[in-house]
Amino acid sequence: MEYQIALVPGDGIGPEVVAEAVKVLKRVGEVYGHTFRFETVLAGGAAIDATGECLPTETLAKCKTADAVLLGAVGGPKWDELPGEKRPEKALLGLRKGLGLYANLRPAMIFPELSEASPLKPSVLGGGLDILIVRELTGGIYFGKHETFRNADGQTSARDVEEYSEKEILRIGRTAFSMAEKRDHHVTSVDKANVLDTSRLWRKTMTALAEEYPDVTLDHMYVDNASMQLIRDPKHFDVIVTSNMFGDILSDEASQITGSIGMLPSASLADGNFGMYEPVHGSAPDIAGKNLANPIATILSVAMLLRYTLNLSKEADRVEAAVKEFLHEGYRTADIAGGNTEALGTVETGDKITALIR
Ligand code: NAD
Secondary structure, three states: OEEEEEEEEEOOOHHHHHHHHHHHHHHHHHHHOOEEEEEEOOOOHHHHHHHOOOOOHHHHHHHHHOOEEEEEEOOOHHHOOOOHHHOOOHHHHHHHHHOOOOEEEEEEEEOHHHHHHOOOOHHHHOOOEEEEEEEEOOOHHHOOOEEEEEOOOOOEEEEEOOOOOHHHHHHHHHHHHHHHHOOOOEEEEEEOOOOOHHHHHHHHHHHHHHOOOOOOEEEEEEHHHHHHHHHHOHHHOOEEEEOHHHHHHHHHHHHHHHOOHHHOEEEEEOOOOOEEEEEOOOOOOOOOOOOOOOOHHHHHHHHHHHHHHOOOHHHHHHHHHHHHHHHHOOOOEHHHOOOOOOOEOHHHHHHHHHHOOO
16 A cells, blocks of 8 residues: 655754654565655744745645654744744644644553653552543633633733533544553543533533443543542553643643653544644754654654554554564663663664564
8 A cells, every 4th residue: 555644854853753753664664565655844943944934834735635644843942032923833733723633642651661760669650551641632721712801890800711512522532432442441531520511511421422332441530630640540541531721731741650751652633544643742952963862752653653544553563562672672762771771872773673673
């Protein structure tokens, strides 16, 4: 089969880590008989420098016609003084909205070989961790009406409106339940149903939806409790499904308990199989251009691309197995070396993992 992949390398370490992930995809193509066609497009600071805009129309158009998008990271100190609307990071919101990416999937994984990197005790982690956070990405309070106004007492007030429809909740719920069917068959729906109407609708809708997935267990948790349980008993979780704002906060908390931002991939999915895949980390200007960036988060994003957009689960498993083998053989990049091991550079890491795909 032939697949069209739009590449958005972006800024800082973005182009470095995307180059290694492309190597891996090409290797998957050779081993399994697929052709990947790549088209590189501009976004973020690189696009501002070249065109004056952080998300040129051509970039969005080319992403729309591709089977999937692979993004590095955008932003950096060079563009920090620009006003909010013109900043490189605005390209991410434009891509999410323009491509209809409503489901954000963030696995929080700890490979047993790296469990020392986690701030949690080994007794809490029990040898590893594998949680998938499914966050609603295009609704809720971030997309509701925002206003600052003068109230009846002459005081300045502000409000932000949270709104969810049943349709939006069902859509993200279906994503979470179908992910759980391929994992440990357990969904935890996180809300604040003791206070918020949107959360009560969320809970009622998730409970009704669960009947369509008899092999998946659903439980509900208030967001304040979920934030505690992620640290106290992370093994409780398989798939977490939650709203835009709660997901924003919980996914960052979960990424920190894994201890290594350079290892975490993500996917943002639209209706059908289309998706945009990117590492969780940013453009890391402090290490850009030094061959120091860990490309594994982007390589694992490629595994998600193979699994969720192209339905190539055997190939996805193979990429993940190559990363595990790389770690198991004792190789490390600087961010996960812990001072004990001689670290490999970005390119050498990409080469080793590529060679392990046989
Ligand atoms: P960051 O994730 O870029 O870096 C945080 C720290 O983690 C840095 O010390 C960095 O060196 C390290 N790090 C990050 N990725 C790494 C990797 N692959 N290997 C080794 N070390 C890695 O976050 P930041 O410093 O807050 O932001 C830098 C820029 O990136 C900002 O302009 C920010 O707006 C942007 N950003 C972009 C995205 C995105 O494009 N999705 C996400 C977050 C931040």
